[in-house]
Amino acid sequence: xxxxxxxxxxxxxxxxxxxxxxxxxxxxxxxxxxxxxxxxxxxxxxxxxxxxxxxxxxxxxxxxxxxxxxxxxxxxxxxxxxxxxxxxxxxxxxxxxxxxxxxxxxxxxxxxxxxxxxxxxxxxxxxxxxxxxxxxxxxxxxxxxxxxxxxxxxxxxxxxxxxxxxxxxxxxxxxxxxxxxxxxxxxxxxxxxxxxxxxxxxxxxxxxxxxxxxxxxx
Numbered sequence: 001x002x003x004x005x006x007x008x009x010x011x012x013x014x015x016x017x018x019x020x021x022x023x024x025x026x027x028x029x030x031x032x033x034x035x036x037x038x039x040x041x042x043x044x045x046x047x048x049x050x051x052x053x054x055x056x057x058x059x060x061x062x063x064x065x066x067x068x069x070x071x072x073x074x075x076x077x078x079x080x081x082x083x084x085x086x087x088x089x090x091x092x093x094x095x096x097x098x099x100x101x102x103x104x105x106x107x108x109x110x111x112x113x114x115x116x117x118x119x120x121x122x123x124x125x126x127x128x129x130x131x132x133x134x135x136x137x138x139x140x141x142x143x144x145x146x147x148x149x150x151x152x153x154x155x156x157x158x159x160x161x162x163x164x165x166x167x168x169x170x171x172x173x174x175x176x177x178x179x180x181x182x183x184x185x186x187x188x189x190x191x192x193x194x195x196x197x198x199x200x201x202x203x204x205x206x207x208x209x210x211x212x213x214x215x216x217x218x
Contacts, residue, residue: 026196027149030158033109033189038157043112043188046157050148055140059125062141062183065174067113075173076165076185077107083164102203105162110187115170116145117180141183148186158191 047064055061067073084104091099107113118141120134130136145161152159167182201207 023150023154027153028195028198030160030191031103031106031199032192033106033158033187034192035109035111036190037111038189042155042157046148046151046155049151050144053144053147055143056130056136057125057128059122059137059140061119061122061137062144063117063119063176063180065115065117065176067115067174072173073113076113076170079165079169080105080107080162083166087164098203098205102200102205104164106160106187106189107162110160110189112188114186114188115174116141116183116186117176118183120179120181138181138183145184145186152188156190157188160187162187
């Protein structure tokens, strides 16, 4: 919680900063969900918080599709399974065996499916800040997703980002405007189990590296 205020800005106490670090450490990519639905109002509250995320030129380019139709959900599962099989075929030996053992999506169990797109030419923002780097629109959408992820975790809700999907196929299936770019397909729900470490690390796919190995000084 915030402490004494300095002017109009909140002053966050050490305890809050420690809690925030814990939140970031426990923000995991969830693939194992309980199927029970989120309580009324939880999803809308999380989305309202996510909508506070910063965006280039204050453009708010994120466009959200709540996928509730069972037939469309089933097709998403089929799309994932096909793309996942194609990805598996790229590996050989022990790496292929490890990949095949991974659970890479919770599409069948998660009560909430949310497709996230970027409007590549939003009127809002009037083009500010993106004339030389139009990709900042997509970066803004990713920032919104990260905000949603942290807000969900703070309330005990898990989020999993499914990336093994064909963007054009998903856009066509969900019948969205042609100038929307697919950014991510998110599953939300209560986790079946809790872990501080990434699942891919536990499964032996890839350990995290030290920041010092990726930090340059010039």
